[in-house]
Amino acid sequence: MKKFTAAVLCTLLVLTVFAGCSGTGAVAGNTSSESTEAASSAEAPAVEAAATTGEFEKTIYFGLNYELTGANPIIGESAVKGIDMAVNEINAAGGITVNGETYGLAYKALDNGFNTDEAAVNAQQFADDAEVVAMIGPNDSDMCMATQAIVTEQGLLAISPWSTLVNLTSSEWYYRACFTDDFQGAILAKYAYEFEKAKKAAILYDMSNPYNEGIATQFKKSYEELGGTVVEYLSYNGKTGETDFTSQMTKIAAAQPDILLLPNFYEEIITQTTQARDMGYTGKFMGSDTWGDTSLLEWDTEHLLEGALWVGHYHKDVASDVALKFIENYHKIYGTDTDPNDIVALNYDSVYLLKLAIENAQSLDRTAIRDGMKSITTYDGVTGTMKFDNGNGDPTKSAVIIQISDGQFKYLDTIEP
Numbered sequence: 001m002k003k004f005t006a007a008v009l010c011t012l013l014v015l016t017v018f019a020g021c022s023g024t025g026a027v028a029g030n031t032s033s034e035s036t037e038a039a040s041s042a043e044a045p046a047v048e049a050a051a052t053t054g055e056f057e058k059t060i061y062f063g064l065n066y067e068l069t070g071a072n073p074i075i076g077e078s079a080v081k082g083i084d085m086a087v088n089e090i091n092a093a094g095g096i097t098v099n100g101e102t103y104g105l106a107y108k109a110l111d112n113g114f115n116t117d118e119a120a121v122n123a124q125q126f127a128d129d130a131e132v133v134a135m136i137g138p139n140d141s142d143m144c145m146a147t148q149a150i151v152t153e154q155g156l157l158a159i160s161p162w163s164t165l166v167n168l169t170s171s172e173w174y175y176r177a178c179f180t181d182d183f184q185g186a187i188l189a190k191y192a193y194e195f196e197k198a199k200k201a202a203i204l205y206d207m208s209n210p211y212n213e214g215i216a217t218q219f220k221k222s223y224e225e226l227g228g229t230v231v232e233y234l235s236y237n238g239k240t241g242e243t244d245f246t247s248q249m250t251k252i253a254a255a256q257p258d259i260l261l262l263p264n265f266y267e268e269i270i271t272q273t274t275q276a277r278d279m280g281y282t283g284k285f286m287g288s289d290t291w292g293d294t295s296l297l298e299w300d301t302e303h304l305l306e307g308a309l310w311v312g313h314y315h316k317d318v319a320s321d322v323a324l325k326f327i328e329n330y331h332k333i334y335g336t337d338t339d340p341n342d343i344v345a346l347n348y349d350s351v352y353l354l355k356l357a358i359e360n361a362q363s364l365d366r367t368a369i370r371d372g373m374k375s376i377t378t379y380d381g382v383t384g385t386m387k388f389d390n391g392n393g394d395p396t397k398s399a400v401i402i403q404i405s406d407g408q409f410k411y412l413d414t415i416e417p
Contacts, residue, residue, distance in 0.1 A: 056095050056104030060364065062354060063126030064107045065137040065147065070114025071238070072265050074293055075139050075343055079161065081334065082347030083107065083136065085326070090355055099362055105355070112138055116146035123147035127154035133364055134159065134357070136350050139343060141165035141211035148174060157370040159353055161346035164289065165210050168393075175373055175393030177350045177383065179417075181211065184288060184311040185218025187399055187415050188261060191309055192219075192286060193226040198258035200231050204248050204272065206264050207235035215263035215288050231255035238268070245275045253280035263288040266296045273304040284308060292342040297407055305404045309412065312402045313342040313383045317411040323382045342383070349381035 064083060068076030087105050090096065095104045108129070112119035119138050126132045127150060135151060138144050139162035151158040152171040160168060164181045168174050192198045201223055205216035213235075220230050232255050234248040252260060253276065260283060262272055273285055287310035296305070316327055316339055326348065330340040340348075356379060358364070361372030379386045379395075386395035401413040 056091070056102060058101060058103045059106050060096060060098075060103045060133060060358065061129075061131045062105075062107050063122070063129070063132045063135040063137075064109040065112055065119060065122045065126065065135055065143070066109065067114045067138060067140055067143065068111040070112075072114055072140070072267060074266075074295065075114070075162075076111065078293070078341055078343035079137065079139055079347040080109070081330070081340065082161075082344040082349075083351055085329065085333065085344075086348045086351030086355075089329075090351070096355055096358055098358065098364060105351075107136070108132060112143055114140065114143065116142055119143035120146040120150060123150040123156070123158075124154075127151065127156045132156070133366060133369055134354055136347070136354065137161065139163060139347070140209070141168065141214070142209045144168050144174070145210060155366050155370070157354075157357070157366060157373055159350045159373075161350040162289075162343055163211070165214055170392075172374075172392070173370060175353070175388075177346045177353060177381070177386070177395065178289075178313060179397055179399055180394055181214035182218045183417065184399060185215045185263075186222040187311050187401070188215070188263075188286060188288065188309075189219045189222035189226060189228070191401060192259050192261070193223060193228045196259055196284060196286075196309070198228065198283075200229050200255070200257040201259050201261060202232040202234070202252045202255060202257040203230060203261045204232075204234050204236070204245065204252065204264075205262075206238035206268075208237045208239040211290075212238075212263050216261070219261055219263070231257050238264070243268075243271055245272050246279060249276045249279040249281060252276065256281075256283070258283045259286050260284070261286045263290070265290045266293050269296060270299045270304070273300075274302070277304060286310065289313060289342060292402075292409075294338050294341070294409070297404070297409070300404075300407070303407070306406075308404045310402055310404075311415075312400045312409075314345055315400045315402060315409070315411040318400065318414060319382075320380070320384075322380060326382045345382045349379075349383055349386075352381065353379060353386075 066076040066079045090105050095102050110122035112122050126135050134157040136159050141163040144160050144163040148171050151173045158174050160176045162178055164178055166180050166182055203216050206212040232252045236242045285308040289311050291310040292312050357369050357373035360375050361368040376388050384397045386397045388395055396417050399415045402409045403412045
């Protein structure tokens with residue numbers, strides 16, 4: 001087993017991205033001697049990395065379609081950490097055996113820039129690359145839907161780690177590692193009405209992304225069925241770079257709801273909550289699984305989110321042994337005390353789902369691997385036990401309710417499907 005520094009891992013990411021954009025691909029966990037020497041001289045904690053794919057005579061490639069740049073770079077930055085951890089672990093453990101032959105696992109990465117057109121172009125490039133057996137990503141629902149028709153027509157298995165959009169898996173070629181919008185929307189409605197005793201709610205969501213709209217729609221439906229009243233149901237267009245929400249917040253403040261749902265990306269939340277308070281809103285806030293990065297806590301210097309609830313995919317306080325080991329390894333590799341966010345964990349789980357699909361298939365044929373994925377009934381991952389028992393790509397799995405308290409994400413409850 002070779003030792004690399006954290007800087008080497010960063011170098012690998014850069015090499016993978018640029019090589020992938022040129023269409024030549026790159027091996028995760030492998031680099032040139034020049035890059036290794038340069039990175040070794042950097043000041044970074046030494047960590048154990050996996051055996052490189054150079055130790056294997058044959059390699060299985062998957063495409064990584066991720067959001068490294070654009071409006072929400074934290075998505076891609078988090079995704080590749082989970083991807084690298086899983087790929088390196090699999091290779092260190094001996095790779096993947098197919099019909100008696102052992103293969104290393106590697107990926108070719110293409111940055112979609114949080115742009116639907118680029119996400120589609122990336123998917124087509126992977127579909128055209130005979131070496132690529134499947135695609136992991138995109139993570140964002142809007143990016144995923146831009147690729148759905150392509151992977152379906154081209155017969156390329158796609159696994160989205162983080163897209164909760166319900167109709168994504170209407171394609172028999174698309175699977176996910178997370179729960180769906182209707183599940184978390186209903187959970188949020190239940191907690192708003194029963195836990196928070198909120199009889200009136202308001203919603204502000206980004207109409208330009210089907211993820212945000214999906215949760216908003218389901219929350220409204222479920223909340224009203226419980227007996228609550230949605231006093232304001234407002235939207236904005238995130239793709240235009242809108243940052244002034246004072247008009248919407250003025251209406252919300254005038255209606256004085258007990259709770260305000262903001263199922264939006266974490267980078268927008270502090271602006272939105274600040275403007276809500278400035279316009280006179282006095283109730284609590286509630287969020288979705290896009291709130292799950294600790295940067296949100298760091299930016300909340302005025303403690304506007306104290307007491308807020310959001311739905312997440314896992315939490316270390318109720319983590320399995322598998323998840324606790326994953327968290328421990330993450331700290332060692334990336335040299336941080338901050339726990340890996342949901343995106344890291346879900347991308348990690350997605351790689352292992354693909355590994356299991358390939359092993360079930362005992363083939364590198366794309367259709368066989370899709371069928372191998374379809375044959376998975378249960379997978380015990382970092383983000384919980386997934387049961388694929390609905391005849392499609394949606395895992396049945398639990399969610400966790402997390403409350404922001406004293407500047408921390410604190411576990412509150414587990415919701416079973």
